[in-house]
Amino acid sequence: MNRRDVIKNVAMMLGGAFSAPTLMAMNHWEKPIQSHPNGVAFSLTQIQRNIVAEIAELILPKTTAPNDVSPGAKDVGVPAFIEMMMKDCYLQPEQLSFMEGLVKMEQVNFLELNDNERKGILKYLEQETKAEMKARQMKQTKMGDNDDHEDIKKVAKGLPFWRLIKELTLLGYFTSEEGIKASFEYVQIPGKVENIKLKPNQKSYAY
Amino acid sequence: MYLNIKATKNNTFDAIVVGSGMTGGFAAKELTEKGLNVLMIERGREIKHPQDYDTAMKQPWEVEHRGKVTAHSAEELWANKRFGNLANDESGSFFTNDKDNPYIEKRPFDWIRAYHTGGKSMHWGRQSYRFNKEDFEANAKEGIGIDWPIRYDDLAPWYTYVEKFVGVSGQKEGLDVLPDGHFLPAMPLFAPEVHFKKMMLEKFNRPVTVGRVANLSQPQEWHTKLGRASCQYRNKCVRGCPYGAYYSSLSGAIPAANLTKRLSMLHDTIVAEILYDEQKQRATGVRVINQKTNQVEEYFAKIIFLNAGAMNTAALMLNSKSNRFQNGLGNDSDQVGRNIMDHHLGVGATATVEGFLDDYVYGQRPNALYIPRFRNWGNDKQSYLRGFGYQGGASREGWSRGVNADGFGGDFKQSLTKPGQWTIGFGGFGEVLPNPENRMYLDPTRKDKWGVPMIVFDAAFGENEIMMRKDIMNSAMEMMDAAGFKNITGYNRPEVHLGLGIHEMGTARMGRDAKTSVLNAFNQVHAVKNVFVTDGAAMTSSSCVNPSITYMALTARAADYAVKALKKREL
Known part of the structure; x- marks a missing residue:
């Protein structure tokens, strides 16, 4: 899938064309970006931090609907968690692709866009990432292994920005105290294991 | 001196x-x-x-x-x-x-x-x-x-x-290939595993049992005397058990x-x-x-x-x-x-299970299902020697299914609070020749x-192990197919060396x-x-x-x- 197709798909998903500001923003998408210099410790500027926070909140927003009152990614500290995890648990390939993604977001002036425009950008990113992950998976299958996701990381280029920020947003949110308690039935000490029947609308157990 | x-x-x-x-x-x-x-x-x-x-x-x-x-x-x-x-x-x-x-x-x-x-x-x-x-x-x-x-x-x-x-918690099965022992009460198989066990017996005449695991399902007097208590089904054994249950x-x-x-x-x-x-x-x-x-x-x-x-x-x-x-x-x-x-491992298959959507599990079983060796046993004869057993099991997907799925936003967040579909996976433990x-x-x-x-x-690994690994993957896929499971994916990790089994x-x-x-x-x-x-x-x-x-x-x-x-x- 080339970029034009991706834009077309995303536009269709959003039920129409992109707005002019989004398309203008998109024109900056493939501008060459300055690569992160080798060996420099991973750190974010305040603008980049804000971008991370806004994207995380779009992935898992605060909701106030009567059937779903639950905090958002920002409420439970996901933005700081993402930065800490990128710094502590990832090596340079992932740190580079994460920075590359953030620089792109800066180039499209992500923070200046309205909510719909931001969602459009994320849809675009999602489709682009899907194509990239599929290509990786095929490469992996050829290696004779498509189960262990640790192996994906062995590919020279780091996992794409969207995959990283999405995984870390979900991990940070669904393992946070407020996130767990709002989302699941948290049981610290089950005391037994048994087969049960699921009740309508029953939430997952978390342990 | x-x-x-x-x-x-x-x-x-x-x-x-x-x-x-x-x-x-x-x-x-x-x-x-x-x-x-x-x-x-x-x-x-x-x-x-x-x-x-x-x-x-x-x-x-x-x-x-x-x-x-x-x-x-x-x-x-x-x-x-x-x-x-x-x-x-x-x-x-x-x-x-x-x-x-x-x-x-x-x-x-x-x-x-x-x-x-x-x-x-x-x-x-x-x-x-x-x-x-x-x-x-x-x-x-x-x-x-x-x-x-x-x-x-x-x-x-x-x-x-x-x-x-x-x-040891386990189920007596009366099998020559897997001699029974002195067991504490067995842990349960989950609904898709019960189905799988039935299908394997029907289609291949292969027994499937729940894992025999050194967790106290019912402590005896000589266990409690040492301060050991019943398993709490947290499945956090790797951190050390404060109850002494494993x-x-x-x-x-x-x-x-x-x-x-x-x-x-x-x-x-x-x-x-x-x-x-x-x-x-x-x-x-x-x-x-x-x-x-x-x-x-x-x-x-x-x-x-x-x-x-x-x-x-x-x-x-x-x-x-x-x-x-x-x-x-x-x-x-x-x-x-x-x-x-x-024992060589890192080889097996995974699949998704259709149905069983009103079946769920309370608690975390620190255990798996076990498929005893069936190769080069009884009338079976392979081009390699010895055999393997499988360990694995079925579970319902949790929030992490969202990582690779499309979507974000409020509805996406709420959808991840419910159990997803059942998936099943098991991997082989193969005998290594001296x-x-x-x-x-x-x-x-x-x-x-x-x-x-x-x-x-x-x-x-030698030729015998390498030949066996191919069979471990293919047989796992074949058994999953026979059980009616979908999206069957085999794996045979090439970077596994001797030692990784920690045996x-x-x-x-x-x-x-x-x-x-x-x-x-x-x-x-x-x-x-x-x-x-x-x-x-x-x-x-x-x-x-x-x-x-x-x-x-x-x-x-x-x-x-x-x-x-x-x-x-x-x-």
Whole structure:
């Protein structure tokens, strides 16, 4: 899938064309970006931090609907968690692709866009990432292994920005105290294991 | 020669046990309960049960990196990292720092170590299966390696003895391929697993059972006496169990040995050499190095049990050179360090299960389903030898299914709070054949920071294992297809080496002939009768079942023999 197709798909998903500001923003998408210099410790500027926070909140927003009152990614500290995890648990390939993604977001002036425009950008990113992950998976299958996701990381280029920020947003949110308690039935000490029947609308157990 | 009479007296015990893990703990328990004063020597730090299980009761949000391994830990525990995420905040401190304890790979070997009280019993998989009759006879029948000097019936009462003490939850099935044992109540299979079990019996006549696991489903009086309680189904065993619900040397054998008041323990103490007295033709004791102070000391005993883990036990024998044993203690056969076996894994299949959407599970089963060996069994005949078992199970997807799925936003968030579809996966544990060319030895020049020669590994899977792996993957896919599962994906990880099964064994094998083996039928070193090796090093073949319960049965049997021989003044 080339970029034009991706834009077309995303536009269709959003039920129409992109707005002019989004398309203008998109024109900056493939501008060459300055690569992160080798060996420099991973750190974010305040603008980049804000971008991370806004994207995380779009992935898992605060909701106030009567059937779903639950905090958002920002409420439970996901933005700081993402930065800490990128710094502590990832090596340079992932740190580079994460920075590359953030620089792109800066180039499209992500923070200046309205909510719909931001969602459009994320849809675009999602489709682009899907194509990239599929290509990786095929490469992996050829290696004779498509189960262990640790192996994906062995590919020279780091996992794409969207995959990283999405995984870390979900991990940070669904393992946070407020996130767990709002989302699941948290049981610290089950005391037994048994087969049960699921009740309508029953939430997952978390342990 | 200067002889410090006082030191000799103070440092003298009836028995020395090298290592405090799965078999060292059991040896100490047996020997102390039979009246011996025992010194157990552990090379790593002391962990106290249960107060030193720092992470055991942490809630998910209290684990800083939420299960992921930091780049720093991945570098420090470089060999351990090959297994997966063991080096994370939950369990990383219970594994050995590979950077401080390096080894040399002439060919790659995945060596996962645990230098502390309890060794790897602290976080073993707890799966406990007896070897079957055929496992003890196959070498002789097929002309592979050498014959075991014992048969199933020699070990059967000791299996029962160990199973009772340890506490194994399991289902009796009446199968020759997987002999029943002394079991506590079995854990349940989940709905899609029950379906799978039925289909496998119908379509292939292959039995499926729930895993036999050393977690107390119903503690007996002798368990509670040691402070062990019922499993709480948290499935956080790898952090150490504050309830003592799964068996470890820490929760079971060492407390039992302590009750006798005849156990002394040294920590941070590396056994560098076994001392041999040429005139008496016996070992007299050990030379140790304190890993913190580098202080060297000697300890003496009538009998010595080597339970340092197969690779370190062999290294210790190789490093114990004397005029009589120039290639290492008890190494007349040149078999010490050879015939490394393990179970090969990292091969199997995953699939999604349609339906069963109103079936769910409360609690976390620290266990899996087990598919006993069916290859080269009964009428089945393959182009390779021996067989494999599968371990795995079914579960409903949780929030992590959202990582690779499309979507974000409020509805997406809410959808992830409900259980997803069922998925199933299982992987093989394959038997590895003994091969003298698969070996470890001591590097002639390079030494670790305590001046002990470094271990070199030179081993790899052979053709039999490689052929078997293809069948493990294909058979798993075929069985899933027959059960009606969808999106079946096979895997056969190419980067798996010997060692990754963490069932390393075979480096001082038992046998009938001193020319081709290191130990006799009671795990005595042929030429040094007061030295016993009862860890994985003793294994003559590997079977495909998890080995710990067999190691412990061999240990209890050897300890019984040793004490009787001591009393008869034969040792």
